[in-house]
Amino acid sequence: xxxxxxxxxxxxxxxxxxxxxxxxxxxxxxxxxxxxxxxxxxxxxxxxxxxxxxxxxxxxxxxxxxxxxxxxxxxxxxxxxxxxxxxxxxxxxxxxxxxxxxxxxxxxxxxxxxxxxxxxxxxxxxxxxxxxxxxxx
Numbered sequence: 466x467x468x469x470x471x472x473x474x475x476x477x478x479x480x481x482x483x484x485x486x487x488x489x490x491x492x493x494x495x496x497x498x499x500x501x502x503x504x505x506x507x508x509x510x511x512x513x514x515x516x517x518x519x520x521x522x523x524x525x526x527x528x529x530x531x532x533x534x535x536x537x538x539x540x541x542x543x544x545x546x547x548x549x550x551x552x553x554x555x556x557x558x559x560x561x562x563x564x565x566x567x568x569x570x571x572x573x574x575x576x577x578x579x580x581x582x583x584x585x586x587x588x589x590x591x592x593x594x595x596x597x598x599x600x601x602x
Contacts, residue, residue: 475524476508476522476524477496477498479522479523479524479560480496480508480509480522481496482560482564483509483520483522483558483560483566484496484509484511486566486588487509487511490592490596491596492511492512492513492592492595492596493511493512493513494509494510494511494512495509495510495511496508496509497509497510499538504538505538505541505542505545506519506538506539506542507519507520507521507538507539507542507555508520508521508522508539509522509558511595513595513596515552516552516553516554516595517546517551517552517553517554518553518554518555518556518595519539519542519543519546519553519554519555519556520539520555520556520557520558521535521536521538521539521555521556521557521558521571522558522559522560523535523557523558523559523560523580524559524560525559525560525561525562525580526561526562528561528581528582528583529579529580529581529582530579530580531577531578531579531580532557532577532578532580533576533577534576534577536555536557536571536575536578539555539556539557539571540555540571540572540573540575542555543555543571543572543573544573547573554570555570555571555572556568556569556570556571556591557569557570557571557578557580559580559585561582565582565587565588566587566588566591567580567581567582567584567585567586567587568585568586568587568588568590568591569585569586
């Protein structure tokens with residue numbers, strides 16, 4: 466049981482770290498504490514200039530790992546946003562050892578994601594993308 470509590474604490478801290486990074490860059494963000502209760506919501510929600518970004522947040526010490534359907538709630542959230550014509554994107558955000566972040570897009574057809582410490586958008590690339598995407602309104 467203490468191992469589960471430790472993993473949950475690490476997950477919470479990783480989600481909180483991502484929220485704080487976004488806030489420090491002028492991107493409104495919040496952690497949604499619904500992990501483990503099967504709600505169709507992402508772990509972290511961010512918004513910039515009217516566009517919503519939902520993140521399934523993972524943390525790993527491995528340089529490469531596969532995630533299989535570990536992000537279904539974020540995809541269900543994305544589908545609901547799309548159905549309601551809300552401008553939204555769904556992402557898998559992975560924090561590797563050494564605080565290196567990588568971002569992988571998710572869509573309604575995503576069933577697995579192979580993540581690698583050297584593949585995917587870096588944190589700076591992701592931030593540039595959302596700040597650029599929203600700079601024109």
